[in-house]
Amino acid sequence: MSRYDPSVIEPKWQEQWETRRPFKTPTDLAELTKKPKYYVLDMFPYPSGAGLHVGHPEGYTATDVVARLKRMQGFHVLHPMGWDAFGLPAERAAVRDGLHPAVITKRNVDNFRRQIKRLGFSYDWDREVDTSAPDYYRWTQWIFLKLYEKGLAYMAEVPVNWCPALATVLANEEVKDGKYVETGDAVERRLMKQWMLRITAYGDRLLEDLDALDWPEGIKEMQRNWIGKSEGAEVRFGLEGRPESFTVFTTRPDTLFGATYCVLAPEHPLVAAITTPAQRAAVEAYVTEAKNKSELARKEDAKTKTGVFTGAHAVNPATGKPVPVWIADYVLASYGTGAIMAVPGHDERDHEFATTFGLPIIEVVKGGADVAAQAFTAPGVAVNSGLLDGLPTAEAKKQMTAWLEARGLGTRRVQYQLRDWLFSRQRYWGEPFPIVHLEDGSIATVPEAQLPVSLPHVDEFKPTTDGRPPLARAGDAWLGVTLPDGRKGVREVNTMPQWAGSCWYYLRFLDARNDAQAWSPELEKYWMPVDLYVGGVEHAVLHLLYARFWHKVLFDCGLVSTKEPFQKLFNQGMILASSFQDARGKYYAPAEIDDREDGAFVKGSGERVKKQIEKMSKSRLNVVSPDDVIRDYGADTLRLYELFMGPLEQVKPWEMKNVGGCLRFLERVWRLVVDEETDASTVKLTDAGPESEPELHKALHKCIQLVERDTLAMRFNTAISHMMTFANEATGAKTLPRAIARTFVTVLSPYAPHLAEELFSRLGGEGLVSVAPWPRFDPALVAEDTVTYAVQVLGKLRAELRAPVGATEAEVRALAEADPRVKAWLDGKAVKKFVFVPRRLVNFVVA
């Protein structure tokens, strides 16, 4: 071999890593406590049948570079990988292909593992986990028991997304606009008895503990919105001539005097009772219509307000006056109390409704324009409000709430948008619940010692003909249970949703092969929390909220030692790719296209097509596979380009042309060390000390400093540019001391580990560069002795000059004034002011 050939050196070093196991993290606590720890985690993938595209390894490469650098800096690094292996696609493929989901999953996992290994990541593969393996989901079930014991898991009759065509329930994220996203089949709302997790009990803590986390502000904000805490009051409204009453929730108790009507959700339990005979037909028609309205229709109708008068009147507790009670679908049964007091003067929705149906509008907060024309929702000063008159909104809220509380008419109330988590699915390929339904109708848990409750054999992965979940197809041997105390029952046939396994996998990685415990408490104390967690924004809310919830429950059980699982979170931006589309909208694969300066054309026909940058997808024919990139450029080039493209957090387009630039850089590094003709060392490589090339020696130390700084700050693109700068300088140098080359290769190794190993060994390095100590830069070499000053006159650049680092203001000023280019601009003018920024610039302010 003479030329740089990644297809030879990459397998060679991957094999070395496989046999010598440099990335195996100790499991022995005594060994671990000798060094500081660093836990760097990727969001583990769902192993789909499509395999990886170049978007996946972006985050993986970033964490790998950090893991490698930290390891070289003397940390014990935990850097694991695993599979979020339960999920619907495998089950659907199983039905289609007549295979077991476990077989399909294994095939996909094997493919993912192969693809990931080709990138040369420094994972500790001895800790690989698979959420669908019984020795993993055993502990998922065990955690569920903890939740159940704490009263956080319960069964309830709730509305679910039911798809008649598939005879199964779908998750919210699988339904868009009232249709199943995969097949377009209609989905309807149906009441079913389901398992729920009481995440709402943790709403406040999930909200408050966000503040201390080093997460992107946007993600924290999304979680805050999702939890949706709002503070206000509950107010009870009595009914005129009836014994019942209903309660409304409001964030604006100060506007109670302006409540001119009330609205109940169509599903509100009181609707049937209070409707007057004259209104009954209209109300019933409206209720039926609302019930049958699909999500889509309800969303579309959001622009126009509809509703019906019930005929009943409630009493405004502040004014004592009767107000009409309406029903309308703009009031949601699922939020607050399912009933509102309507204040059209100060709420846009109420205003629109009042205008549509001619209901009275009263101004009770001063500060806006005419409330008859437009609702005034900002804070102001209370008017027409009896005891509140003259009070600013904040004060009026407090007064009104106190007044209501004193009379037993209302109370302070905090309301969340967060709902309890619907935790069961009618699927086969998920964790069975460790639950038995006894003959007397009560629920019992499976004893811990009997876990796991394994997935049973079934003849088909479809619901039963009478619509029960696939697990109901299991034989009596699985379904029928006799508990140790002799009670009999049948197993729960729902399974857990895909989120369950990913709620705690970061804990299993700490102690992945422990078959007596989910994890050892000592290892948990050593490793947690995760120091760096990298993944896509698509998990901003669900996964990250669910995992935080479970973690807090485990914390309350004394099973983990930290309040939060993920101290620092980083989101990588999506990678886009060019797609080509003709006038009829047909897509073309890049291979069919001649992409030139003057436009893109179909090869053969020469038809002009539109080139655009879009999200990668099969249908757009623009998916880039890492396998292809590795075949053409090598894994090191792929790794480098993934990070050189731009800032990790940014959305950016994949440009195959630019990949070549990264390959050229690595080839250049190769040629610094290896003579392409002879395969021996290059002639410029010398055994002289690094001081023999003082300029290059300085450049090297500068490079160490900058690469270290930028890598730890996760600015990988600039870290790479500094290495390119060094390689360019080394190419121009007359000689290259071996010691300098070896150090540079060490610095390069987190980014391009295969090439680095090869060159390190050729340069006589001891052992593997992947676990060599990270070089320390010499501050004396990094320091400059002269600096360039910019000389400005009136803020405009007129000259540059070199001056010693320690030059005083007077010295630099004298140098600047002596410069003829500056003189010309200062000629005949009085200097009013002289600005001196040490080491940077001077500015003459002239009259």
Added chain:
RNA sequence: GCACGGGUGGCGAAACUGGUAGACGCAGCGGACUUAAAAUCCGCAGGUCCUUCGGUGGGCCGUAUGGGUUCGAGCCCCAUCCCGUGCACCA
């Protein structure tokens, strides 16, 4: 509609805390090497105008748009436009 990101050369992007805008790379151009090409190596390169025999020297403009603060603004403040993402009748 609301919230959060983001608009810098032909392109991906740099610019530490308000201090020389465009590092590094792609594409492009010129030169060397070669019979030739590729590869490689060396160099040029925001726009525009003037100047010079010239590969010289210089002016002006320029970080989405319009204002402001400052000796000095890509960066800070106000307003506007465009793009992306998330949420969306949440009382």
